[in-house]
Every structure is written in C-alpha cells, then in structure tokens.
Amino acid sequence: MVTSVDVCAPAEESEGTQSRILRWLKAPGDRVARDEPLIELETDKVTVEIPSPADGVLREIFKQEQDEVAPGDRLGSIDAPADRPAAVAAMPAAGRTAPASARSATSAVETAVATGTLSPAVRRLLAEHRVRPDELTGSGAGGRITADDVLARVAARSSAPAPVPGAAAGASGRSAEEAGMRRVPHSALRRRIAEHMVTSLLHTAPHVTTVFEADFGAVLAHRERHREAFASRGAPLTLTAYVIAACVDAIRAVPETNARWTDDALEILDRIDIGVGTALPGGALIVPVIRDVATLGLDEIARRLGDLTTRAREDRLTPAEVRGGTFTISNHGVSGSLLAAPIVINQPQSAILGLGKLERRPVVIDHDGEERIAIRPRCYLTLTIDHRVLDGQRANAFMEVLVRRLSGWPGAD
Numbered sequence: 001m002v003t004s005v006d007v008c009a010p011a012e013e014s015e016g017t018q019s020r021i022l023r024w025l026k027a028p029g030d031r032v033a034r035d036e037p038l039i040e041l042e043t044d045k046v047t048v049e050i051p052s053p054a055d056g057v058l059r060e061i062f063k064q065e066q067d068e069v070a071p072g073d074r075l076g077s078i079d080a081p082a083d084r085p086a087a088v089a090a091m092p093a094a095g096r097t098a099p100a101s102a103r104s105a106t107s108a109v110e111t112a113v114a115t116g117t118l119s120p121a122v123r124r125l126l127a128e129h130r131v132r133p134d135e136l137t138g139s140g141a142g143g144r145i146t147a148d149d150v151l152a153r154v155a156a157r158s159s160a161p162a163p164v165p166g167a168a169a170g171a172s173g174r175s176a177e178e179a180g181m182r183r184v185p186h187s188a189l190r191r192r193i194a195e196h197m198v199t200s201l202l203h204t205a206p207h208v209t210t211v212f213e214a215d216f217g218a219v220l221a222h223r224e225r226h227r228e229a230f231a232s233r234g235a236p237l238t239l240t241a242y243v244i245a246a247c248v249d250a251i252r253a254v255p256e257t258n259a260r261w262t263d264d265a266l267e268i269l270d271r272i273d274i275g276v277g278t279a280l281p282g283g284a285l286i287v288p289v290i291r292d293v294a295t296l297g298l299d300e301i302a303r304r305l306g307d308l309t310t311r312a313r314e315d316r317l318t319p320a321e322v323r324g325g326t327f328t329i330s331n332h333g334v335s336g337s338l339l340a341a342p343i344v345i346n347q348p349q350s351a352i353l354g355l356g357k358l359e360r361r362p363v364v365i366d367h368d369g370e371e372r373i374a375i376r377p378r379c380y381l382t383l384t385i386d387h388r389v390l391d392g393q394r395a396n397a398f399m400e401v402l403v404r405r406l407s408g409w410p411g412a413d
Contacts, residue, residue, distance in 0.1 A: 005054040007038060007076040009069045019043045020068045021075070023127070026058045032078060039075060040123075046286065046317045056080035118145060122315075125150040125282065146281070190284055200347045205261075205386035209341040212399040216358055216377045218409040225411075235302035240331050243355060244274055244301050246405040248294050251327060254398040256390040257383075258326045260348040266389060275325030275346065276305060278312045279335075287346060288312050289325040325349065333357035333379060342384040350389040351398075356380035 009019065022042040026032055032052040039050040056078040063075045118126075118133065122145055126133060131153050138145040186194075201207060219242045230237045251258045251272055259268040272294045275287035288308035293301065311317050328346045333356040343354045358379040365374045381402065385395045 001082040002056075002079045003082045004059070005056065005078045005080045006074050007050065007053060007078060009041065009071055009073045009075055010048070010050065011071040019070075021063050021065050022047060023065050024061060024076075026052075028058050028061060030058050032056060032058055041069070043319050046319055046322060047315055048319065050075070052078065054078050054080040122146065122150060125154075129154045193285065196347065197344045201342075201344050204347055205345050206388060207342040207345065207384055208387045208392065208395070209343075209382050209384045210392060210395045210399060211339065211341065212381050212383075212396075212403050213378055214381050214403045215363075215407045216379060217407075219406055220377055222409050222411055230299055230302055233299060233303070234306070235299045236306045237298075237302050238305065239358065240276060240329065240355070241298060241302040241305050242406065242409065243329060243331075243353070243402075244276070244290065244293060244305065245296075245298050246402050247274060247327065247329070247353065248272060249405050250398045250402040252294075253401045254390070254394050256394060257351040257385070257398050259350045259389060260326075261350065261386060261388050269326045271326070273324055273326045275322075275328040276309065277328065277330040277332075278309050280313060280315075286312050286317070286322055287325060287328060288317055288321050289323070328352045329355065331355040339380045339382065341382050343382065345384060345386055350386045351395070352384050353402075354382040354384070356382070 019041055022040040024039055025037055032038060032055070034053065034055050035051045037049040038052040038058070041048050041050055059077050059079045061076045063069055063073065069075065125131070129150065131150055133145055136145050136149050136153055138149060216239065219239065223237050223239075223242070227237045235241075255268050256266065258272055259266050261267075271292055273289050273291050274293050275289045277285055277287050279285055288311075290296075290301065290304050290308065296304070308317070308321065311321075325346065326349060328349060328351075330340070330343050330352060332340045332343070332354055336357055338356045338359075340354050340356070343352050345352050356379045358377055360375050361378045362373050363376050363378065364371050365376070366372075367374075381399065383395050383399055
C-alpha cells in the first residue's frame with residue numbers, strides 16, 4: 001500500500017521572508033530517504049535545505065525552480081510505502097539517462113555531499129559557475145572544499161585569453177562592447193539587500209552620522225592576557241566581541257538606540273539583540289543576531305559571535321538566526337576602511353554602529369599634567385541614527401559611554 005505525503009515549505013522559519021525554490025535535488029521518479037535533503041529554498045537572507053518528510057519516491061513537483069513560495073505551500077508529493085517506515089536508500093530513477101559529462105559531474109557532487117565536504121553555499125557556486133568538485137583541492141579543514149576554493153577556480157578560468165571580440169559579435173549578432181560584457185543574475189539575497197537599503201535610506205529614515213575616536217589600548221591588553229584561555233573554551237576573542245559587550249552599557253544609557261519608530265509611538269525594546277554584519281564569500285552581506293546580549297559575559301558573546309559568523313560564511317544559518325535584531329554593528333574596518341558614513345540603518349531599527357580600521361596613530365595625551373605625543377591604537381567609531389527617533393545630543397551621549405567603556409576596559413593591567 002502506498003500513501004501520498006506532501007512536501008511543504010516550512011511555516012515558522014519562512015514567515016516574514018520572501019522565498020523561492022533555488023533547486024530540486026531530486027527529480028520525479030527518484031527514490032528519496034526520510035530526512036535526505038530534497039530542496040534548496042532561498043529566502044531573502046539565507047539558503048535552507050528542506051528534507052524529505054518520508055521514505056519513498058518523489059511523485060510530483062508542484063513548484064518549479066525559481067518559483068516564489070509562501071510559508072506552508074505544497075512543493076511536491078512523495079509516494080511513501082505505508083508498510084515500510086524504515087529509510088530506503090536513494091537510487092537513480094529507472095530509465096533516466098544523462099550525458100556522460102553530466103553524470104560524472106553529478107557523481108562527483110554526490111560523493112562530496114555524502115562525505116560532508118560541501119556546504120549549500122559551495123554547491124550553489126559549483127552549479128552557477130559549472131565547476132566540478134573533482135577539479136578542486138579543498139583548503140578547508142580535512143580537505144573540505146570552501147567557497148573561496150570555487151571562486152579561485154572561477155577567477156583562474158576567467159584569466160584565460162578572451163575570445164576575439166569580432167568573432168563573438170559575428171556569432172551572436174552583438175556589438176564588440178556587448179560581447180565583452182558578462183551578466184551576473186541577481187540572487188534573491190542581493191535583490192533583497194538592494195531593496196532594503198533603498199527603502200531605508202531614501203524612503204524611511206532621515207540618516208545622521210556622528211563620529212568618535214576610541215583608544216583600544218586597554219582592550220588589546222586584556223585580549224593579550226586572556227586570548228588563549230578564551231580560545232580553549234571555544235570563544236575566539238575578537239575586537240567586535242568587546243564592542244558588542246560595550247554597546248550594552250551605551251544602549252542602557254540611551255535606550256532609544258534600541259528602539260523602532262511607528263506612526264503612533266516609539267517602541268523601546270527591553271531586550272538587546274545585536275546583529276553583526278558578516279561578509280559572505282560571494283560578496284553579499286548577512287547579519288546574524290546574538291540574542292539577549294545584556295545577559296551574556298564576554299566569553300559567551302565571543303563564543304556565539306564566532307559560531308554565527310563561521311556558519312554564516314558556510315551558508316549554514318537558519319532564517320531565525322538572521323531575524324529580529326534590535327541594533328546592528330558593521331565592522332567595515334576588517335577590510336581596511338577607516339570611516340564609512342552613512343552606514344544604512346537596518347530597518348526597522350533606529351541606529352547602526354560602524355567600526356573603522358584599528359591602527360596606531362600619534363595622539364596628544366595628558367601625562368602627569370603635561371601634554372605629550374604618544375603612539376596609541378585607535379579607531380573611528382560612527383553611529384548613524386534615525387533622526388526621527390533621536391537627535392545628535394543623544395547619539396553623542398551613546399558614543400561617549402561606548403568610548404569610555406572601551407578606553408577603560410577593566411582587567412587590562
């Protein structure tokens with residue numbers, strides 16, 4: 001006896017997001033095993049795998065690749081043997097053939113997936129750029145293929161001599177200028193980022209930025225003393241972790257920075273959930289959120305930050321981990337930027353903090369009542385605010401608390 005089992009889009013994780021089918025990992029007629037990855041669903045923030053809900057055979061697909069889906073939508077159906085609850089092995093569909101080159105590429109991909117060496121992000125890049133895993137040497141832990149490995153292969157391939165423009169134009173009917181152009185389709189994530197930024201900056205919030213400079217001498221001294229101990233507990237000490245911890249005091253002093261504007265009132269939030277902008281290998285940006293930061297010590301902040309940013313770059317975050325932030329930090333200094341303004345506010349939040357590059361600079365300090373020039377580790381901090389929510393005086397008050405906390409970090413001596 002066979003029963004039909006629906007494959008549905010997740011309701012709780014996709015709510016409030018735009019989603020589409022990125023790709024089906026099986027075709028109608030293929031055997032599937034319970035909990036085996038069946039679909040890659042691309043939301044406006046992350047890519048998630050939808051597993052098979054049962055053992056059986058994929059009978060029908062209701063939503064095709066690139067189709068938009070809503071939470072709870074029926075995506076397909078599986079014929080599941082009612083008397084065979086145990087998982088069955090995934091087998092190729094009978095009678096379905098493919099060219100030898102496609103079969104070898106698919107086989108290589110399946111082998112890599114089976115051994116756990118490919119993340120969803122890597123699989124997506126391999127498919128988009130038509131790169132086979134067996135062409136690559138993994139640079140990750142245990143020989144794992146990373147997104148950087150794929151992009152390096154693509155870059156090496158792109159450096160090969162280009163076709164003669166005239167020949168390309170003659171074959172395609174395009175001009176030489178058009179023949180030298182390469183089109184890169186927007187991903188759902190890139191489209192969503194673009195829409196979000198334009199809406200925030202041009203149609204929602206009047207942006208104002210204040211700039212302060214912070215001395216990180218005490219933070220660096222504390223980090224040097226405690227880095228190994230923290231690392232042994234799985235908590236890599238980054239400068240961003242210190243800034244997150246210091247933001248708690250600043251937000252408590254100026255709670256409007258942890259708020260959202262509505263037409264009727266300002267909603268000031270008691271819980272502090274801080275998102276941290278994280279660059280992805282493909283060039284996009286994602287903002288994983290550390291929850292309830294005010295209840296965490298520096299070690300737990302560092303541990304959660306390290307875990308979230310690692311999984312973000314491996315495309316292993318869930319939609320829930322990038323939703324609901326109340327304040328955002330953008331550490332643009334890691335790529336060499338000294339100052340960025342305005343950094344676009346992550347709506348519906350009220351403020352975003354920017355961290356510039358940390359560098360040693362000559363500054364005038366007061367030493368025993370005398371002014372002296374000293375070399376100190378300093379960086380620029382910017383706070384971009386929604387001017388509907390708070391004004392410059394309150395933004396400066398936030399920054400004064402933040403800079404004072406960082407400059408006088410306890411336990412550095």
